[in-house]
Amino acid sequence: MSKKAPLAHGHKARKRFGQNFLHDQHVIGKIVKAIHPKPTDCLVEIGPGMGALTEPLLEASGKLDVVELDRDLIPILRTKFFNYPNFNIHQGDALKFDFSTLLQEGQQLRIVGNLPYNISTPLIFHFLKHYAMVQDMHFMLQKEVVERLAAAPGSGDYGRLSIMAQYFCRVEPLFVVGPGAFNPPPKVESAIVRMRPYDELPFPAKDHKVLEHVVREAFSMRRKTLRNTLKRLIDSDTLESIGINTGLRPENLTLEEYVRIADKVAELQQAQTEQEQINQDDSPTGEK
Ligand code: SAM
Numbered sequence: 001m002s003k004k005a006p007l008a009h010g011h012k013a014r015k016r017f018g019q020n021f022l023h024d025q026h027v028i029g030k031i032v033k034a035i036h037p038k039p040t041d042c043l044v045e046i047g048p049g050m051g052a053l054t055e056p057l058l059e060a061s062g063k064l065d066v067v068e069l070d071r072d073l074i075p076i077l078r079t080k081f082f083n084y085p086n087f088n089i090h091q092g093d094a095l096k097f098d099f100s101t102l103l104q105e106g107q108q109l110r111i112v113g114n115l116p117y118n119i120s121t122p123l124i125f126h127f128l129k130h131y132a133m134v135q136d137m138h139f140m141l142q143k144e145v146v147e148r149l150a151a152a153p154g155s156g157d158y159g160r161l162s163i164m165a166q167y168f169c170r171v172e173p174l175f176v177v178g179p180g181a182f183n184p185p186p187k188v189e190s191a192i193v194r195m196r197p198y199d200e201l202p203f204p205a206k207d208h209k210v211l212e213h214v215v216r217e218a219f220s221m222r223r224k225t226l227r228n229t230l231k232r233l234i235d236s237d238t239l240e241s242i243g244i245n246t247g248l249r250p251e252n253l254t255l256e257e258y259v260r261i262a263d264k265v266a267e268l269q270q271a272q273t274e275q276e277q278i279n280q281d282d283s284p285t286g287e288k
Pocket of ligand 1: 017018019020021022023046047048049050051052053067068069070073092093094095113114115116119
C-alpha cells in the first residue's frame with residue numbers, strides 16, 4: 001500500500017509526523033490490558049492519531065487528555081469522541097507541552113503513546129526530568145529503542161538512554177509488535193515498554209545534572225577507556241581512589257558506579273567553587 005493511500009475518514013498518513021496507525025485489534029487489546037486503565041486515573045495519550053488506542057482507553061477510564069500535533073486529525077477525534085465529557089484534546093507539539101497543567105491534586109499522570117519515532121527519545125528524556133509527576137509510562141517504540149532502554153551493563157545496547165532511564169525508572173519491556181499491526185506498516189519492528197518512576201531512587205546522585213554530564217562524556221567515545229573519556233571531568237587517580245577500574249570501557253560500568261563518579265565530580269566542583277570564593281574574598285577590593 002502506498003504511504004499516501006487514504007485511511008478511514010479520508011486521512012492520509014503523514015510520514016513527517018511518524019504516522020503509522022495501529023489497526024490490529026488483538027495488539028490494541030494487549031496494549032490496553034497492559035496499561036490496565038482505571039476510572040480514577042489521570043491518563044494522557046501522546047499522538048492519539050485516529051483514536052485506535054484512545055477509544056478503549058476512554059471506555060475503561062472515562063477521563064483522558066490527548067496531545068496531537070496534526071491539526072487535520074483534531075476534527076476526526078472531536079467527532080469520534082464527542083460524547084465523552086472528560087475527553088480533552090490539546091493540539092500541539094508534545095515536546096513543548098506543559099504536562100504539569102494536567103495534574104490534579106494528589107495525582108500523578110499515566111502517560112501512554114504509540115510514539116512517532118523521531119520524538120521518542122527526547123520525549124522520554126523530558127519525562128525523566130519531570131519524573132515526580134509521572135505514575136507510569138507505556139510506550140510503543142522502535143524495538144531497538146526498547147532494547148536500549150532496558151539494556152544491562154556489558155551489552156552493546158547499554159548507553160546513556162539505558163542509564164538515565166534506569167536511574168529514574170523501573171524499565172520493563174513487555175512485547176514485540178510486528179509491522180503488520182500498523183497502517184502503513186513501518187520498516188522496523190516495534191515493542192511496548194513500561195516505565196515506572198521509583199518513589200525513592202535506588203541510587204540517588206547528589207546532582208542529577210552532573211550524573212547526566214558524566215554519562216554523556218563517558219559515552220562520547222564508546223570504544224575508549226574511562227581513563228580517556230572522563231579525563232576532562234576527573235583524573236584517573238581520583239577515579240581509582242573511589243574504586244573505579246579506569247581501564248574499562250563506558251559500557252562496562254553499572255548505574256551505581258556512574259552515580260559514585262558523579263558524586264565525586266560534584267564534590268570536586270563544589271570544592272573548586274568554594275576555593276574561588278575564598279580567593280575572591282581575600283583579594284583587595286577591585287582586584288581579581
Ligand atoms: N496512537 C495512534 C495509533 O496508535 O494508531 C497514532 C500513532 S502514530 C505512530 C503517532 C501519532 O503522533 C500521530 O498521530 C502523529 O500525528 C502524532 N505526533 C507526531 N509528532 C507529534 C508531536 N510532536 N506531538 C504530538 N503528537 C505528535
